[in-house]
Amino acid sequence: MSIRVIRRLQAQGHQAYWVGGCVRDELLGWPVKDRDVATDALPTDVRRLFPGARSLGERFGVVIVRHGGTLTEVATFRRESGYRDGRRPDRVVFTADPKEDVRRRDFTVNAILHDPVANVHIDHEGGMADLGRRLIRTVGSPHDRFGEDRLRMLRAVRLAARLGFRIEEGTMEGIRAWARTITSVAAERVRDELSRILTEERPRQGFEMLEQGGLLEHLLPEVRAMRGVDQPPEFHPEGDVWTHTMIMLQGLREPSAPLAWGVLLHDVGKPATFNKTDRIRFHGHARVGVGIARRICRRLRFSNAWTERVLALVANHMRFLDVQRMKRSTLRRFAALPHFDDHLELHRQDCLSSGASLDRYDHASEHFRRLQDEGPGERLLTGHDLKTEGYVPGPIFGQILAEVEALRLDGSLTSRDDALRFVSDQYPLPVGDRSRS
Numbered sequence: 001m002s003i004r005v006i007r008r009l010q011a012q013g014h015q016a017y018w019v020g021g022c023v024r025d026e027l028l029g030w031p032v033k034d035r036d037v038a039t040d041a042l043p044t045d046v047r048r049l050f051p052g053a054r055s056l057g058e059r060f061g062v063v064i065v066r067h068g069g070t071l072t073e074v075a076t077f078r079r080e081s082g083y084r085d086g087r088r089p090d091r092v093v094f095t096a097d098p099k100e101d102v103r104r105r106d107f108t109v110n111a112i113l114h115d116p117v118a119n120v121h122i123d124h125e126g127g128m129a130d131l132g133r134r135l136i137r138t139v140g141s142p143h144d145r146f147g148e149d150r151l152r153m154l155r156a157v158r159l160a161a162r163l164g165f166r167i168e169e170g171t172m173e174g175i176r177a178w179a180r181t182i183t184s185v186a187a188e189r190v191r192d193e194l195s196r197i198l199t200e201e202r203p204r205q206g207f208e209m210l211e212q213g214g215l216l217e218h219l220l221p222e223v224r225a226m227r228g229v230d231q232p233p234e235f236h237p238e239g240d241v242w243t244h245t246m247i248m249l250q251g252l253r254e255p256s257a258p259l260a261w262g263v264l265l266h267d268v269g270k271p272a273t274f275n276k277t278d279r280i281r282f283h284g285h286a287r288v289g290v291g292i293a294r295r296i297c298r299r300l301r302f303s304n305a306w307t308e309r310v311l312a313l314v315a316n317h318m319r320f321l322d323v324q325r326m327k328r329s330t331l332r333r334f335a336a337l338p339h340f341d342d343h344l345e346l347h348r349q350d351c352l353s354s355g356a357s358l359d360r361y362d363h364a365s366e367h368f369r370r371l372q373d374e375g376p377g378e379r380l381l382t383g384h385d386l387k388t389e390g391y392v393p394g395p396i397f398g399q400i401l402a403e404v405e406a407l408r409l410d411g412s413l414t415s416r417d418d419a420l421r422f423v424s425d426q427y428p429l430p431v432g433d434r435s436r437s
Helices: 003-013 021-027 043-051 096-102 129-132 144-150 150-164 169-184 188-197 202-211 241-251 257-265 287-300 305-320 326-333 340-354 359-374 385-387 395-410 417-424
Strands: 016-019 037-040 054-057 061-066 070-076 078-083 091-093 113-117 120-122 274-276 281-282
Touching: 003 016, 003 037, 003 043, 003 070, 003 281, 016 021, 016 241, 016 340, 021 129, 043 061, 043 070, 043 113, 054 096, 070 241, 070 305, 078 096, 096 305, 096 395, 113 129, 144 150, 144 305, 150 188, 188 202, 202 241, 241 257, 257 287, 287 305, 305 340, 326 395, 340 359, 385 395, 385 417, 395 417
Parallel strands: 037 070
Antiparallel strands: 016 037, 016 113, 054 061, 061 070, 078 091, 113 120, 274 281
């Protein structure tokens, strides 16, 4: 355990403390997964005391220690200066003063030191008071901290949403002042932070803070455009497209990242398709939304697999309006979509957010459950069967097999012989062309 690492460092005359999120979460009474150690011991001292330890970032004084089957990150106290790339310090200097080390950290609640041997907390930046006030505040000047690493603006939002805290006004003013620079951060880093905001606690609060801090209009202007887009009150008494989407995010419980992004973007095509004649309508908003969502996924460097899952959720969310009128084969194919449980959950939140009936959700859920119990079943015919009957391979094969499969799912064809008779009737071969083996 990491406390053994601290004991050994202290036994050699070094200062050593737990620091960061582990201290914060323990003070809040939350489970702690990993514990990071800060010390005045130099990396060479750490590696000497713990044979087999490896440097993670020699320049930054970070060493990974394996002790008692546990990996512990041990970092030497340091001060930093000069962040010309808006991410990494140009100069790092090791120090023996823990006060200097915590001054470089991002937020006060992450800058509390804990000596578990003496059971003493050392709080140079007022982090414990901020925990009590449920407040996220930068260590020192917000302009300095965000200038050092622009991504800290997103981390402030994520941490506040996760903890259920508010962002201190001076820190929020700093976010507003630096918001336009967020586009200089690598797309992958932005994507990962946004995904965490969406899938951790209180995504609605997180996105509302992104909007309040001016970050949303630079990162996701297509989502920001939902604000103020009215919806027909007879179907959406909850309010505009933004409010509807925020309520849906609020209802999610431990969603996959693609599902959370699908919920966020399912109505992203509405601002572009808004039309008010006799009443408000959004003709083709799902189709338009797919194109917008695709551009967002590309911009944020989503993997192809994630992109396809998100686009499928946007493309298919309106199909639930017809599930009670679908033919059995159509509904079966719909319920056979990959990750259909995500489609169901999006539709459920769609209904709950507007106070709509869950009848369609229940109907589709029951069919999905039956499909899971039954399994996919076997096709009645294959391409080999068609060749055996004398048909020449080509595009027609796909059409024939798709029709046979639809009729099987519909219950109209139940055997191979039935399928062959159907094909012979609907796609007769010219006389003399049939060459049975």
